[in-house]
Amino acid sequence: MEKSRRLSFVTMVTKDELYQENVISSTYVNRNDIEYITVKNSKSGASGLNSGVEKATNNIVVCCHQDVFFENGWYEKLNKCLDKLDDITKYRLWGILGFAGTTYDGKMVGTHSGLGMTDNMDIIPVQTLDESVLIIKKSDNFKFDEGLIYYHMYGTDITLQSHSKDLNVYVLNVPIDHRTKWTSGNGFGESVTYIQKKWHSKYNVIYTTIGTL
Numbered sequence: 001m002e003k004s005r006r007l008s009f010v011t012m013v014t015k016d017e018l019y020q021e022n023v024i025s026s027t028y029v030n031r032n033d034i035e036y037i038t039v040k041n042s043k044s045g046a047s048g049l050n051s052g053v054e055k056a057t058n059n060i061v062v063c064c065h066q067d068v069f070f071e072n073g074w075y076e077k078l079n080k081c082l083d084k085l086d087d088i089t090k091y092r093l094w095g096i097l098g099f100a101g102t103t104y105d106g107k108m109v110g111t112h113s114g115l116g117m118t119d120n121m122d123i124i125p126v127q128t129l130d131e132s133v134l135i136i137k138k139s140d141n142f143k144f145d146e147g148l149i150y151y152h153m154y155g156t157d158i159t160l161q162s163h164s165k166d167l168n169v170y171v172l173n174v175p176i177d178h179r180t181k182w183t184s185g186n187g188f189g190e191s192v193t194y195i196q197k198k199w200h201s202k203y204n205v206i207y208t209t210i211g212t213l
Contacts, residue, residue, distance in 0.1 A: 005079060008035040008061045008138075010052030012042055019066040022179060026070040033075075045131075045151040046144035056138055063134045071175040081122050081172040091123065095167025096136055096159050098129030099174050102207040110209075111175040122173045129169060130209040131155030132178045140167070145198075150187025153195050156208050160199055 013019045042048025100110025159169045206213040
């Protein structure tokens with residue numbers, strides 16, 4: 001029997017109208033099922049998400065951008081994927097989940113920005129995830145690396161953290177629309193350099209949805 005899961009949504013918000021038009025309008029299922037936590041005026045992406053996750057009262061936490069619209073049926077599809085992931089004889093224990101990412105051979109998969117799922121699979125193991133949506137379990141005690149002082153690469157880092165704990169990273173077939181075009185923005189180069197220095201001894205190549213490091 002499919003489980004009904006309680007979720008906490010954590011979103012860094014700079015434009016309330018964007019957040020309401022996208023995240024809130026598309027995810028509101030039942031006030032008892034979903035908790036919404038907003039973070040404003042954060043110093044960085046990592047510090048903002050850490051503060052939001054700390055406030056979350058549910059174990060499954062969805063960290064998403066304010067401009068993400070969740071397509072019809074997302075809640076049921078997410079539950080279906082999580083039910084499958086409960087079968088640890090088929091799937092390794094998961095650490096971080098998302099809806100778009102890049103495999104170990106550099107193929108981008110997912111359900112937004114024109115990416116396609118491989119053979120319509122519901123669950124695909126990946127090396128890294130796109131930061132637009134990251135799902136974690138609070139019980140795993142993950143922390144976004146606050147050494148990343150801008151708003152970039154925190155998703156890449158936390159997925160690599162997950163691999164280092166032998167917890168797998170998966171893209172799930174849960175369609176969304178990331179409605180704002182990506183731009184590199186302030187501090188992108190510095191963030192890439194930080195990731196390369198932190199992880200170069202373990203990974204010769206890091207594949208991400210915004211390029212190969």
